[in-house]
Amino acid sequence: MSGLAVHMEGVGKDYRFFSLRDVHLEIPEGHIVGFIGPNGAGKSTTIRILMGLVHQDRGHVTVLGHPMPAEQAAAKRDVGFASEDMRLYDSVTLDWHMRFIRSIFPTWDETYAQTLLKRFDLRRDQRIKGLSHGQRVKATLLLVLARRPRLLILDEPTTGLDPVARHEVLRELSEVMGDDRRSILFSSHNTQDVEQISDQITFIDRGRIIDSRDKETFLDRWRRIRVELPSGIQLPSLSGVIDVKQTGRLAVATTNAYDPRLASAYESAGIRVHNIESMTLEEIFVANVQHSREGIQEGIEA
Amino acid sequence: MTQTLVWRLIAKDVYLTRKGLGLLFLAGCLAVGLLQRGGPAGLVGITTALIVVILLGIVLPMQTVVNERKKQNLPFVMSLPISPLEYTAAKLAMNLSVYVVLWLAVTIAVVGTIARAGTFGGMIPIMTVAALVPMMTFALLLAVSIVMESEAWAIGTMGASNVSYSFWWYFLLQFPGVRADMAGPVAIWSGPIRAMLAVESAVIVLALGLTFFFQSRKTDFI
Numbered sequence: 001m002s003g004l005a006v007h008m009e010g011v012g013k014d015y016r017f018f019s020l021r022d023v024h025l026e027i028p029e030g031h032i033v034g035f036i037g038p039n040g041a042g043k044s045t046t047i048r049i050l051m052g053l054v055h056q057d058r059g060h061v062t063v064l065g066h067p068m069p070a071e072q073a074a075a076k077r078d079v080g081f082a083s084e085d086m087r088l089y090d091s092v093t094l095d096w097h098m099r100f101i102r103s104i105f106p107t108w109d110e111t112y113a114q115t116l117l118k119r120f121d122l123r124r125d126q127r128i129k130g131l132s133h134g135q136r137v138k139a140t141l142l143l144v145l146a147r148r149p150r151l152l153i154l155d156e157p158t159t160g161l162d163p164v165a166r167h168e169v170l171r172e173l174s175e176v177m178g179d180d181r182r183s184i185l186f187s188s189h190n191t192q193d194v195e196q197i198s199d200q201i202t203f204i205d206r207g208r209i210i211d212s213r214d215k216e217t218f219l220d221r222w223r224r225i226r227v228e229l230p231s232g233i234q235l236p237s238l239s240g241v242i243d244v245k246q247t248g249r250l251a252v253a254t255t256n257a258y259d260p261r262l263a264s265a266y267e268s269a270g271i272r273v274h275n276i277e278s279m280t281l282e283e284i285f286v287a288n289v290q291h292s293r294e295g296i297q298e299g300i301e302a
Numbered sequence: 303m304t305q306t307l308v309w310r311l312i313a314k315d316v317y318l319t320r321k322g323l324g325l326l327f328l329a330g331c332l333a334v335g336l337l338q339r340g341g342p343a344g345l346v347g348i349t350t351a352l353i354v355v356i357l358l359g360i361v362l363p364m365q366t367v368v369n370e371r372k373k374q375n376l377p378f379v380m381s382l383p384i385s386p387l388e389y390t391a392a393k394l395a396m397n398l399s400v401y402v403v404l405w406l407a408v409t410i411a412v413v414g415t416i417a418r419a420g421t422f423g424g425m426i427p428i429m430t431v432a433a434l435v436p437m438m439t440f441a442l443l444l445a446v447s448i449v450m451e452s453e454a455w456a457i458g459t460m461g462a463s464n465v466s467y468s469f470w471w472y473f474l475l476q477f478p479g480v481r482a483d484m485a486g487p488v489a490i491w492s493g494p495i496r497a498m499l500a501v502e503s504a505v506i507v508l509a510l511g512l513t514f515f516f517q518s519r520k521t522d523f524i
Binding site: 048051052053054055057069072073074075076077079080081082083085086087088089090091092100103104140144 | 307373375382383384385388522523524
């Protein structure tokens with residue numbers, strides 16, 4: 001298990017109206033994993049299981065070598081956790097929070113905390129009550145980052161931030177990764193944020209991990225091929241093409257296993273290839289979710 | 303580290319509730335001061351003392367447990383290197399220690415004042431039973447707040463507990479001899495009084511014990 005910050009195997013959790021099913025997830029040390037899914041997909045449940053706040057019904061979870069939830073207190077010494085629904089205490093100042101966290105974590109880096117105060121434009125003597133949403137998020141991240149944790153688990157940390165605040169937060173997270181022993185799990189439904197900083201992407205939908213690989217592989221393998229069909233010719237079914245949308249003689253084929261031979265195969269069949277387009281992570285995510293849902297639906301109908 | 307952290311969580315809760323606790327402490331001092339004067343002021347003192355311990359029993363669980371969840375501070379606390387059972391221990395220890403200190407001070411002052419007066423010795427047993435009622439309702443509210451994780455349940459328990467005060471008095475005074483013993487100059491620890499004290503103590507111990515039992519079986523903490 002050495003070299004893995006997080007290891008989840010066959011993890012499941014059942015609620016009345018939602019189930020997390022057979023989750024396998026590995027985060028190697030020194031990697032930033034973007035965890036993308038629509039609302040209600042199971043991102044927060046997965047993260048809460050990793051933090052020991054929700055106990056899995058099935059499967060095994062290890063965080064920094066500690067089995068969860070049994071050794072959650074030991075694991076959390078080296079885990080920095082921030083989530084969208086986490087709030088600091090309104091009635092006290094950021095300085096009080098900093099002293100509180102410093103008294104608990106011997107790894108607290110006061111110099112780095114001062115740097116973050118300046119970078120995030122925060123005042124330590126200001127009460128949390130008086131901070132804007134963006135300032136609160138940055139204050140929470142300051143408390144998490146200045147502990148210098150080995151693993152950062154961030155559940156939708158950029159939700160609701162203005163573009164400047166988002167940029168500041170993402171830049172800081174990228175800088176954190178200067179230390180190659182540190183790892184980040186970054187959940188979001190904003191694919192732009194994830195694409196900017198992650199080197200591995202995991203998609204989750206309806207409680208299942210539907211795809212997981214490194215970012216470059218995703219971007220390399222997914223393509224949209226725009227073709228024009230001469231009359232009387234039908235688009236052949238090719239391996240690796242997961243979706244075809246046709247309007248008259250124009251068609252768009254989406255592939256998750258792009259190979260230049262796909263275009264050649266179409267051309268050999270007399271089909272004119274107009275364009276081969278790269279896809280953004282958001283387009284890949286949407287296509288992936290639709291493909292997964294159609295597959296599940298076909299399975300049900302069969 | 304964990305033990306240290308439990309102490310830090312206790313200190314944190316004391317700090318965050320210091321204003322409310324300070325006000326209640328001052329009200330408690332005022333109640334004891336009035337009690338010492340005796341007469342009508344003494345009666346006001348007893349009433350104030352009862353209000354102070356009832357309020358304290360509400361303020362503590364509501365501020366340290368219910369509000370922490372309601373205001374979404376709980377994920378922050380649970381991100382610290384602590385297990386849910388250690389969190390429970392910290393909450394119980396903080397609430398109990400703060401409550402017991404003020405409750406004991408007020409109770410000793412009330413019962414001591416009555417005992418020193420000499421002629422109202424018969425009131426001491428029933429005052430002791432009465433003093434344990436707020437302690438019992440506090441333990442119930444604390445247990446429900448931690449275990450049920452619901453403001454509605456906490457408010458319901460609070461309402462039911464406060465309504466139950468009058469029922470306790472009514473129930474206790476139905477026992478033969480209790481009224482007569484109250485009027486006497488000497489404290490008589492009769493069977494009904496001892497039974498009531500036993501029931502109250504059992505409810506307190508059970509509420510706190512069951513809190514740990516249910517918390518240890520929970521699989522979802524947020």
